[in-house]
Amino acid sequence: MSSQIRGGTRWKRFALVMVPSVVATAAVGVGLAQGALAASFAVSGQSFKVSTDKLVGEDFVQYGSVAVGTDIEGKKTQAHPVAVSGFSKATITNMCQSVVTPNLPFGLGSVSLELNAGTDPEKPVRATNLYLDIAQLDADAYFEQIDIGVGAGSLGAPGIQPGTEEAVKKGGFAQRAKKATLTNVEQTAWATTAGTFRLSNLSLKLHKGVKECF
Template identity: 90%
Template structure:
């Protein structure tokens, strides 16, 4: 009986991974753009990986925060310290996003969901009011008009992500820049939100085993 219960839990979280994410992102994006939704939610118990050839963003801000959710079994609350990177507008070239669901029943083992978009440099992914809750980032970075050591409460446009103000210390360390260009990006994140998110040349695939973006 205990084995059957564990299997059911795993199938439940596998089903969550398989939710049509593009439709969900579009619906939430419209709500955020219209101010109908606060951009706060309980994060899942799984981080995900994102790689891009280049991200070019306007009105870059970065500050410390906390992403709160539950573990992968949905039983214990967890808090994850994150560096939030925000942009009022951004274009992303050759984006890859991957998440691995481990230990599925019926001999499936691990299954990876991999999403790719913006593979044509002439048609990159486009986003507005983009926020990335990042746990790890490796990239080549170029900033214009950067200020380092700004109080988070005074960071300016696009500001602290709506609905997450309680997780951010107003006098905490932050930085901002007029523009930011990140190349050869590899990051591990807990959440991404955007007012709008346009995915050109979208490709979503499931792979048996571990198949990550990096």
């Protein structure tokens, strides 16, 4: 969460990467109505990295899907297979999110956006109806009451992400658990959506060069 934009229009590409994170920042501390965030959208064509010390989620589901990217004109480009992880509720401790935009003009080269939140274990990031479109995940995982090999169309709450049903094979392999605890998480993702997403102790910075969470 790469399409190629040439010449001076690279600044538009930079804006497309940065603006969504700034908009998310403006929503910090405000409880978004459940379902107010669009559940289905075309991904930016650029993946991002997320790390966290600990994620504890209730009603864990995981299934295969497809994330479709777009170029600057909004045309569909490459489709990316993803493993979607969903949680009805989740708390996230010491979260870092980073995305690097390369080859900017005027001698800037690469610029990295770094977002940190939930650094205080007593005030973690909190989310509801959280869905992560993951390309790669490394973590230590502990599941409670897990079912492996469930048909994707038979998952309980929170179920398949609303608006993405066409990208999911209903009889495809899926798994679910009453509770999932992930520690030492490092993931590369194409998209994150949530009904509500509350970030405590938020810090957002731009860095010249490449600075990623891992």
